[in-house]
Amino acid sequence: MAQYSSQLDGVFGALADPTRREVVRRLGRGPASVGDLAAGLPLTLPTFMKHVHVLESRGLITTTKSGRVRTCALNRxxxxxxxxxxxxxxxxxxxxxxxxxxxxxxxxxxxxxxxx
Incomplete structure (x- = not known):
């Protein structure tokens, strides 16, 4: 039960930020590149990448890299x-x-x- 609670805390903590919720919402439509996800957001790419890392570390998204393009997908x-x-x-x-x-x-x- 403690592990379940800890996992929930991590997921809810990751979703507490509006930028991260927006990323999850966008990925609900399908995988997207980091560049596409960051487009239109008032963040620098390094700042946006911190959000991506939080979502990935909490298991909400997965990322794959092909050449210079990093693609994110939602972990349903x-x-x-x-x-x-x-x-x-x-x-x-x-x-x-x-x-x-x-x-x-x-x-x-x-x-x-x-x-x-």
């Missing part, structure tokens, strides 16, 4: 980690709201035994 399996966590949280909150609804509407009242 890593995003499944987030999806699993969100599904778990959704289930927990739905159960809680269902219990609250039953309580508020009186559907959860069962006679209690009196202590003897």
């Amino acid at each position: 399996d890593r995003l499944a980690l987030i999806d699993g966590w969100l599904a778990e949280q959704r289930r927990l909150w739905e159960e809680r709201t269902d219990r609250l609804e039953r309580f508020v509407t009186g559907g959860d009242h069962q006679p209690r035994e009196e202590p003897r």
Whole structure:
């Protein structure tokens, strides 16, 4: 469980930055070169590369180099980690709201035994 939590922390930490979220969003359409991903962003290439390295070190993207072109691709399996966590949280909150609804509407009242 600690390793799962650590992995989630790393993924959410990487996605906390708007530039990195934009890279993930763009890569959702398919692989792209670093140059294409950096185009239009108000960052120098070395600064942008730091973002790429964070995403790669957290397992969210993979990069391959062919000649002078570095291509990035989204690691969809890593995003499944987030999806699993969100599904778990959704289930927990739905159960809680269902219990609250039953309580508020009186559907959860069962006679209690009196202590003897």
